[in-house]
Amino acid sequence: MSLRQGARILTLKTGTMGDAFSVLNQCAEQLMVSWGLDLAEQKAQTRQPKLENWRKINERLFANWPSDMIEEAWRGSVNICVLVDERGRTNGCQATNMAMTQEMQEATCNSMTRARFDPARDAEGKPMRSFYEMTITYRVM
Numbered sequence: 291m292s293l294r295q296g297a298r299i300l301t302l303k304t305g306t307m308g309d310a311f312s313v314l315n316q317c318a319e320q321l322m323v324s325w326g327l328d329l330a331e332q333k334a335q336t337r338q339p340k341l342e343n344w345r346k347i348n349e350r351l352f353a354n355w356p357s358d359m360i361e362e363a364w365r366g367s368v369n370i371c372v373l374v375d376e377r378g379r380t381n382g383c384q385a386t387n388m389a390m391t392q393e394m395q396e397a398t399c400n401s402m403t404r405a406r407f408d409p410a411r412d413a414e415g416k417p418m419r420s421f422y423e424m425t426i427t428y429r430v431m
Contacts, residue, residue: 325382338422356393372424
């Protein structure tokens with residue numbers, strides 16, 4: 291695997307990555323099951339959920355940003371996974387990068403409670419439960 295930044299190239303001699311990716315896939319599958327999702331249904335889905343009210347969520351993210359973090363010009367990213375039901379409503383949220391403070395994780399997930407989605411679709415085009423992953427980057431400009 292090679293990484294490039296400008297003219298610099300860094301090559302990592304990792305060897306075969308098949309076993310590592312297999313373990314990562316198993317972990318992701320176990321995580322979906324722990325969220326109450328049917329693994330076979332998730333594998334058969336034809337479309338992921340689509341966030342419909344991004345502007346409103348963006349306003350809520352800003353409104354819920356802890357004031358002390360604004361004053362400190364805190365910046366960082368929060369990765370979240372939102373469970374989305376068949377009606378396109380959220381019914382769970384979890385931060386997936388535990389390096390963030392609990393306060394930021396909660397503020398971010400609380401902002402997502404009013405998110406509206408066009409739900410995921412199964413093989414027949416019917417709405418189904420699934421999840422939506424996103425990364426939210428906070429920074430003071």
